[in-house]
Amino acid sequence: MSASAAILDTPSEPPSLRQQAVLDAVLSLIVEGGDPLTMDAVARRASCSKETLYKWFGDRDGLLNATVRWQASRVHAGRTEIDALDAATLNKNLRDFAESWLSVIASPTSVALNRIAVAHAGSHKSNLGAIVLANGRVAIGARVKPVLEAGRAAGLLAFEDTEAAFRTFFGLVGRDIQIRLLLGDALPLDAAGIGRDAAQAVEQFLALYGRANP
Amino acid sequence: MSASAAILDTPSEPPSLRQQAVLDAVLSLIVEGGDPLTMDAVARRASCSKETLYKWFGDRDGLLNATVRWQASRVHAGRTEIDALDAATLNKNLRDFAESWLSVIASPTSVALNRIAVAHAGSHKSNLGAIVLANGRVAIGARVKPVLEAGRAAGLLAFEDTEAAFRTFFGLVGRDIQIRLLLGDALPLDAAGIGRDAAQAVEQFLALYGRANP
DNA sequence: TCGGAGCCGTACTGTACGGTACGGTTCGGC
DNA sequence: GCCGAACCGTACCGTACAGTACGGCTCCGA
Incomplete structure (x- = not known):
């Protein structure tokens, strides 16, 4: 451990638009906090079936993983120019x-x-x-x-x-x-x-x- | 929030020796990590009955609370003398x-x-x-x-x-x-x-x- | 128009775990 | 020696939740 590639192993393809919507639903639930994040709650919030969740993300862990990656993927801000540094x-x-x-x-x-x-x-x-x-x-x-x-x-x-x-x-x-x-x-x-x-x-x-x- | 008394509200009396042993069992389980901390595991590790756990600590949360307090109670190191500070x-x-x-x-x-x-x-x-x-x-x-x-x-x-x-x-x-x-x-x-x-x-x-x- | 793929909603299963009940044992007081 | 309190071990209950199954809808390509 200790550092690693930017995105970290098992890159997999990026989520489709619908999948992104699901991941956003997960994020919204996580941020709201309160009740523990259940697959039922995610399916309800994202208006999708649990079967689809498992098909797309494997299991609960896979869903969390994809969510964290998804959030990470849209943070990276633009690179700053560094020459002529006063x-x-x-x-x-x-x-x-x-x-x-x-x-x-x-x-x-x-x-x-x-x-x-x-x-x-x-x-x-x-x-x-x-x-x-x-x-x-x-x-x-x-x-x-x-x-x-x-x-x-x-x-x-x-x-x-x-x-x-x-x-x-x-x-x-x-x-x-x-x-x-x-x-x-x-x-x-x-x-x-x-x-x-x-x-x-x-x-x-x-x-x-x-x-x-x- | 933001700061507070040293031990924080609901002081309650200090745990008995047997209770301390139970709390130490909880700590050891927590530190070992791995499997999630269940009441069964605590009872087994501490060689006590779950009924006793609930009698002493109310519920799982009370047990965690008591454990954290117990650990905290034995950290506070001695006060340092501060006069003639060079x-x-x-x-x-x-x-x-x-x-x-x-x-x-x-x-x-x-x-x-x-x-x-x-x-x-x-x-x-x-x-x-x-x-x-x-x-x-x-x-x-x-x-x-x-x-x-x-x-x-x-x-x-x-x-x-x-x-x-x-x-x-x-x-x-x-x-x-x-x-x-x-x-x-x-x-x-x-x-x-x-x-x-x-x-x-x-x-x-x-x-x-x-x-x-x- | 038909068939099938993909997905939604819902119902279902299995199980892990919080919490309770209870019989059996130890032990201190009388 | 007897009684009750405390407690151990185990069995039990209820529920929440991960994961599965299935019927029905929509949409797309033939």
């Missing part, structure tokens, strides 16, 4: 990453999906946790690290180990937010707050790893 | 906190218990998540913050908001570790590594918040 651009890029990451982990969908994956990781079989990890922490790492390295190449940052630098950044941004949300803490977090938090995290990161452009 | 002592105190916190979140017991609590927080009722939070993040906060404030009083640290400073410390120490472990990532983390990580986190924290003693 201090302001670096700062802005990092702030964007921080904001988008905070927005993601604070979203009800992310919280609900992570809860499912965490619970699943306990009674193992299948790799929900790995999928979530690959599309969360690992994906953002893959996008931030090139920026960090570009910053170093431009003489704006100083560090030895890119991974270590990224993990520090990750920690400064996320702090206790994700675990608190997962545990049900009602953490107030609006867009303005996220903006402020992101800016502070970047500032702190630059204080640790930045150096005046020589 | 730079070396502050450094050592923070490093101790960081190490002990990392050791906790990396322990199989913590991981398993947090998984249960996270899963529970989804389909709410009862406050497992709040209990875990109160005895984890909040408890360590309550112990670290006085040290931070003593450091500030001694002119070693500079910050406005103690809570904010602590959250930064928390983020620098924990980074992505807890979420990765919860999601089942096989993160290698031995005592030596924890020591190194803790030292680095403290160093970074002091770089952000420290100031030369005037």
Whole structure:
């Protein structure tokens, strides 16, 4: 484990439109929470028969798997251009990453999906946790690290180990937010707050790893 | 929510020795993971009857609740003395906190218990998540913050908001570790590594918040 | 117009598990 | 030695839910 390909093994073909609708139904049920996610409930919500669910997704686990992948498939934001990196651009890029990451982990969908994956990781079989990890922490790492390295190449940052630098950044941004949300803490977090938090995290990161452009 | 008393409402009397043995059986089953925690399994492991379980703990939720509390009750480490705080002592105190916190979140017991609590927080009722939070993040906060404030009083640290400073410390120490472990990532983390990580986190924290003693 | 594929809705089966009931045993008080 | 309380082991009940079966509808291609 520990990282992996972007989408992770057993790619399978993408879901048809109807299947996407079913997966969206699953997502809506997951986010609503409350009653436990049953196949009956999914079939009812998606207006399809259970037989079809089993035909398309194999079993309950397969359905969850497909749902997590489906959600993951529409997160990946556009790649950022990184050349001619000056201090302001670096700062802005990092702030964007921080904001988008905070927005993601604070979203009800992310919280609900992570809860499912965490619970699943306990009674193992299948790799929900790995999928979530690959599309969360690992994906953002893959996008931030090139920026960090570009910053170093431009003489704006100083560090030895890119991974270590990224993990520090990750920690400064996320702090206790994700675990608190997962545990049900009602953490107030609006867009303005996220903006402020992101800016502070970047500032702190630059204080640790930045150096005046020589 | 958001913080709370040390043990959280409905204190009830402490479990008897026999009851403690039962709760330890629950813990061992939880940590072992694998098959889902059933009342039959608990009764078998603890060599007691299900009737007794229900008599003592009410229902499955009550048993989980008591288990989490029981585990929490034996974590609280001794209070540290904080007067005559010089730079070396502050450094050592923070490093101790960081190490002990990392050791906790990396322990199989913590991981398993947090998984249960996270899963529970989804389909709410009862406050497992709040209990875990109160005895984890909040408890360590309550112990670290006085040290931070003593450091500030001694002119070693500079910050406005103690809570904010602590959250930064928390983020620098924990980074992505807890979420990765919860999601089942096989993160290698031995005592030596924890020591190194803790030292680095403290160093970074002091770089952000420290100031030369005037 | 027909046949068949795909799917919906619903009814059904099997089983795992939470919770209860009860007989048998141990043990402390009298 | 006797009684009752606490508790163990096991059997039992009810239900919720994963997974299956099937009849009927729709749509498409021949």
